[in-house]
Amino acid sequence: MSETAPQTPRPNAVLMVTTGMFVTLVVIVFARLAFGLIVPPMREGLDLSYEQAGYLGTITALGYLSFVLVGGMAAARWGARWTVVMGVSAVGLGFLGLSQVGTYWHAVPLMAVLGFGTAFSFAPMVSLLATWYPEKRGLVIGLLTSGVGIGLLVAGVLVPWLNGLFGEGGWRATWGVFAATAFVVAFLVAAFVRDPPAARLAEGERPPSADKWAVYTNPRVLTVAVVYGIVGLTYIVQSVFMVSFMVEAGFEAALAGSLVSVSGIISIGSSPLWGLVSDRMGRGSALMAAMATVTVGMGLPVFSQTLPAFVAHYVLMGCAVSGMFAMIQAAGTEQVPARYVPIAFSFVTLFFAGGQLVGPAVAGWLIEYTGDFRAAFGFTCLGLALGVYLTNRIRHFPREAAELHPRTKAEQEAC
Structure with a gap:
């Protein structure tokens, strides 16, 4: 090797x-x-x-x-x-x-x-x-x-x-x-x-930064990046607009704030729990379950603007959203060999940051154009549904990191 x-x-x-x-x-x-x-x-x-x-x-x-x-x-x-x-x-x-x-x-x-x-x-x-x-x-x-x-x-x-x-x-x-x-x-x-x-490189082997484009164009890295971008977009829309949605539906801002706190408390324990589950049952399967849970939670207020729907929304978000973050971040670190991990994870994080920039603008425009918060959260549900579909692809990724420069048969025999 x-x-x-x-x-x-x-x-x-x-x-x-x-x-x-x-x-x-x-x-x-x-x-x-x-x-x-x-x-x-x-x-x-x-x-x-x-x-x-x-x-x-x-x-x-x-x-x-x-x-x-x-x-x-x-x-x-x-x-x-x-x-x-x-x-x-x-x-x-x-x-x-x-x-x-x-x-x-x-x-x-x-x-x-x-x-x-x-x-x-x-x-x-x-x-x-x-x-x-x-x-x-x-x-x-x-x-x-x-x-x-x-x-x-x-x-x-x-x-x-x-x-x-x-x-x-x-x-x-x-x-x-x-x-x-x-x-x-x-x-x-x-x-x-x-x-x-630090890994020792063979004579003539390139340093990790020299192969950054091979990391950026790797299909597995790109799939994880798109999912992380969807997570960033949908999470920021929920953070920015859900309290306002509750107030618009006739509930007190203080009540909405209390539900946010409850969701945060739940998330402290749920994040490492989801991470542990994903280590044992597989990253893609656990991530798919968490993202499906978030999709259901995000959709409840779209179909019903009642207190039980908003309570269930915040409970489900607390149970799954931080775990979803942890697992997609973990997935972003295991698609390439160890020495390329900082480059790969920074690349997928770029998509997350882009989603956080685009999300509020698109959601705000939908709310202004339709006069209805349901349009914005319907949009996030569609994004999450796409994320669930893509996590099914992550489920089928091999456990071994991708080879960025596949070796010839002679090179494999030499190893």
Whole structure:
């Protein structure tokens, strides 16, 4: 064989995975999902319009989309550990700058820095853990993903508390606390995370980054990428518009918020559970079951705008959506040989980021054009149905990673 890896004892899984959960909390929750909680007081403090506040969130998404492939190639070339340290540190600097901004235009480049840092952090961290623990990658990535649910609970308590404690300056204090947390997490990554041993290349063999186009055009990688894009599109539409759908149907916003919290609590445990199930029964089969569950949950409010339908929606989403994330991420790390994993996973994440950009725009247009939220969620159900069909293809993928450069018979005999 042309590629061999030294036998190195694996690092402590608890420390590695726990550190990964903290990375997820900082770069996914604090840098992206918690922005909606900070917007109201920040908008008043900087005298922003709703349009400007929306642009700030879009800038972070564009920063992420622009650099996610670069982050994967950096991890493949220099190692995921220091790539993640750099990414989390960049996010911390962005938070620190946002705590001091005085105008909208000062905030714009700092929001882009958050996207850049996230691109250099999350995908390389997932790839690193999947490479260290390939036989348990579903469970490991499920635990990593549960950091999102934990982070949302933390942010949901922390942000209102800081706003109450510091008054008009509460949003600045929030960014400051986020910055301090990010710098601590960057230190934890440097202290406890270790790169897998680098494979030794045979004489004349190309480094992983030289074969990136073979990764990008691999049919298995492309299939996973499209499914991940569908997941990103449908999830962001649900996150942005479902509460408004409930309010439009005549229910209190506080009730909708409570259901969101219940869904988040359920998701903390369901993500590693789905990951464990997928390790045992097969990634494609478990992913198909989770995506079918999400499709049913998404469709219930389309057919019935009653309280039981909305409750069932949030319960089913909590039971399956984070597991769906964990399993498609795991699938994205196992289609190519280990040394190509950072490149492959960054590529499939590009589709996810693209889906998150396109989803709200399409759903918002459908709602405006039809005057009915059901059009937007009917659209997401169609997308999820396509995802279920594609996961059936993933079910039939071989367990072995794809050969990016199939060898001749003579080369196989030489191995």
